[in-house]
Amino acid sequence: MEKKNNNASEKRTLLLSVLMSSPGPIVVGLGLIVGKSSTQLSDFVRRSAELVGIIAAYITYLIANSGGRTDEEKKSRVEKISNIIVGLMMLTGGSIMLALSFISENSETGNVIPGLSIAILGVIANTLFWIKYSRLNRATPNAIIAVQARLYRAKSLVDICVSSALLSVALFPGTRLSSLLDTAGSAIVASYLVWCGIKTVFEAVKRKGET
Numbered sequence: 001m002e003k004k005n006n007n008a009s010e011k012r013t014l015l016l017s018v019l020m021s022s023p024g025p026i027v028v029g030l031g032l033i034v035g036k037s038s039t040q041l042s043d044f045v046r047r048s049a050e051l052v053g054i055i056a057a058y059i060t061y062l063i064a065n066s067g068g069r070t071d072e073e074k075k076s077r078v079e080k081i082s083n084i085i086v087g088l089m090m091l092t093g094g095s096i097m098l099a100l101s102f103i104s105e106n107s108e109t110g111n112v113i114p115g116l117s118i119a120i121l122g123v124i125a126n127t128l129f130w131i132k133y134s135r136l137n138r139a140t141p142n143a144i145i146a147v148q149a150r151l152y153r154a155k156s157l158v159d160i161c162v163s164s165a166l167l168s169v170a171l172f173p174g175t176r177l178s179s180l181l182d183t184a185g186s187a188i189v190a191s192y193l194v195w196c197g198i199k200t201v202f203e204a205v206k207r208k209g210e211t
Contacts, residue, residue: 006136013132014061015058024047024051028114028118031113039165039182039189041100043119046097047118052089057148060082084205090196091197091198092197093193098191100186102183113170119166126156130155164185165184
C-alpha cells in the first residue's frame, strides 16, 4: 500500500515538473524579443533542453510503472534511446551557446527583466523539487526519481548563476562589468549543458553495452 502511494506521489511530482517547466522557455524566449543578453539566450536553450528531458523522464516513468506485464527489454531500450537523444541535444546546444557567448560582441542587452524573473522563480521552484525528489527517492529508491533529484539540484545552482548575471545587467546596463558578468553567466549555463550532455550520453551508452 505504501509503495503504491509512493508511486502515485512520484507520478504527480513528475507531471507537476512538466507543467511548471513548460512556461519557462516560452517566457524567456519572448523576453529575447526585448532583450539580447547572452545569458538570457543561453538560458532559453538550456530550459528548452531540460523541458524535453523532463518530459522524456515522465513518459519513461509511465512506461516503467504501467499496469500489467511490460516487456523489460523494451522499457530499457526506450529509456536508453530517450537519454541518448536528450544528451546529444544538450551537448549540441551547449556547445553552440558556449561559442556564441565568446563570439558575440553585442553590448546592448536590452530588457532582461523577463529572464531575470523566471530565473528567480526557478531558484525557488527547483529547490523545492530537489527536496521533494530527494525525499521520494529515500522513501522508495528509483533510478528515474534519483536522476530528477540530481537534475533539479543542478537546475537550482544554475538558476542562481543566471539570476546573478541578469541582475548585474539590469542594475548596470551597458557597463563593462555587466558585459563581463553576462558573458560569464552565458558560459556557465553553456558549460552546464555540455557537461550534462556528455554525462547523459556516456551513462546511456554504458548501460546499453551492459545489456
